[in-house]
Amino acid sequence: DVKVTQSSRYLVKRTGEKVFLECVQDMDHENMFWYRQDPGLGLRLIYFSYDVKMKEKGDIPEGYSVSREKKERFSLILESASTNQTSMYLCASSLGGVNSGNTIYFGEGSWLTVV
């Protein structure tokens, strides 16, 4: 089975702190994604990457950056955390495009609270 592992399930950080959310997948997938999930808004794409060292902005990239130094690992960085970044963050990966029949696999999520 494909496994997408997010290193932290629950985090509490202070306003202004730098926050790293780590994600690792074990199936040699090309594409990796970071979404945030908020009640009533569903999932919104922050950033995605379709290759090592490649990244593209999603719908809500402001206040975030990402890093993909190795194929299996995709990190989300909050340079200076703010309270409006309190949310559930979901990492996902896929072998190729979903329109080509590939499935996107999600991690269990990281609950981030910024106080």
Added chain:
Amino acid sequence: GDSVTQMEGPVTLSEEAFLTINCTYTATGYPSLFWYVQYPGEGLQLLLKATKADDKGSNKGFEATYRKETTSFHLEKGSVQVSDSAVYFCALSDMIAAGNKLTFGGGTRVLVKP
């Protein structure tokens, strides 16, 4: 841009009741359509999908038909169980850069009572 609208929850049902969750979409191209399910404390799992008009996706007793004329992809199950309690997300795919991304609806929480 593309968007997905689904009925707000929570939807509360008794076991063995019929479930419908409405989903409509707007898209510029010809997207693929998906339903994802999120059980308590877990990530999202693909429930079913349809890639072209009139296709029917089905899994675990759930069904949804891709209706291009009404731009809809409603999810149905004839007899729900307590274990179907979860949040359900409708989504469409969109071509971006070298791959695809998913655009999600707001999610519908379903609670099935024994």
